[in-house]
Amino acid sequence: MKLTRQQRELGTKFWIYLAALVVSVICVFPFYNAILTSLRTGQDLFLTSYLPTTFHWENYVSALGENGVGRSLLNSFLVATIAVGICLLVSITAAFALARVRFRGRKYILFTILCVSMFPQVAVLSGMFELVRFLGLYDSIGSLILSYTTFSLPFTVWVLTTFMRSLPVELEEAAIVDGASLWVIITKIFAPIMGPSLVTTGLLAFIGAWNEFMFALTFIISNENRTVPVAIGMLQGTSQYELPWGHIMAASVVVTIPIIVLVLIFQKRIVSGLTAGAVKG
């Protein structure tokens, strides 16, 4: 039987939607399964039913309370917010200098900053560890603020420099003609236009700090100073055989939901921010 052109097109559409659906299921399933497991207790945990059967919130209560994940959430939030705040303050001025002011050695500074984000962080881990001990920051969240700021700064400077270069120069020229000082130019003219880019950059740096694992594992030893990724890692390490799957999944869901919400709200901006900073990795 010969198909008409219309039928053939319909067929193609069918396969496209089917593929899109299959990929969607693959994308959603692991996290859906984590939510499902986090709502089950006891023997229910090992059911192979992929529909919600029970709604036990006990896992959340005990994960946040007894297991100290609640405290870890607070730590994660504090560390990420402070580090990102410092980064943005420093990098908006640095980006202005790199994007707009011509001075000797600018090229080398850009190069230095670009290279930093290429290095694997493991290469500085030992050195950072000695610095943290020297400063007496070992086992305090100060150590994480220090390391996250150091590692996010090159990234935020790069992305903001790219954004700032794309703004028209006439803006500042007009301000200069009106006799505005550099400080006024940065705070009154750039800051408002840069608002959206600052949000994007800050958000990306925040996600990075929120999810960071290696420094947090190395610099923090006590339960009450841990951040969430390490807390989850520790829950898994507690026993070899009977993993507290319910608690682990509850903690995973709790740490992920705020980030997913942020990413979905700012989706478009995040992609453009990452594309702008893409060459630096």
Add this chain to the structure above:
Amino acid sequence: MDLTAQRMTAAPESGAGTEAKPRLGDRIDAWLPKIVLAPTFVCALVFIYGYILWTAVLSLTPSRMLPKYEFAGLAQFEALFANERWWLALKNLALFGGTFVLVCLAVGLLLAILLDQKIRGEGLIRSIYLYPMALSFIVTGTAWKWILNPELGIERLLHDGGFENARFDWLIDPEMAIYTVVVAAVWQSSGFVMALFLAGLRGIDDSIIKAAQVDGASMPTIYRRIIIPSLRPVFFSSFMILTHIAVKSFDLVMALTNGGPGFSSDVPATFMYSFAFTRNQIGLGAASAMMMLMIVVAVIVPFMYSELRRPRHG
């Protein structure tokens, strides 16, 4: 490096910038940019470069539990390359990195082309594909650990579904464990690569494609001959980002396999961590960190060099 910077801004704007700079420069004292840049520069230079140097020094000393500053030549590197676990970690990095980067690029491109077919609900589907990138590698690892666990996940599902002899135990198979890391990493990163490719696809001038269609080219040909070649810069950035993720991957391996079974899914980062911080072999750990640094440089520098030397609008 200025080249890179310029590639990312539109040409007319950078033209306007050079014209206006002297005037602006007159008003701004020469020292000001340096003060403003100092914190970033100090952070980058002292902390990061300083500590890389420090790691390099450590790798030439016999340090074990505490740093000991005596020159030991290349003894740590000799010990490193005499260590079977290190070779295994290198082999795993090659297997994991190669598979992960290639599969991610392929899947990302396919998904971007799929989403570019003017389908309904594109916004929703894009969000679904993109959200895994927001997850912590620890969470990804945990979620996949359940699915890949023979007693909990897919294998059990197959058994319950009547396939009594079905086996899917990569997680506990020393030969296959590293590929579970690939699966989880691809799941997490493909959406992001798709977003990059999609942005690239949307940036292609429609009139070129229309012209090709008028000339009678079929869609597959248009993709192969026009669209995919023009995505070259996206391949470039994605390659860099993915290679970087592959070399530094640590969290995912820790959460998913913890380097096991045995040391079979060890990667250089977990090797370095375990020697420097749990086995009190700082010197050996530093040597492995230096080797990782060299791997990154060896992969990325030639690639960047050849890419940046190409004509900008070629």
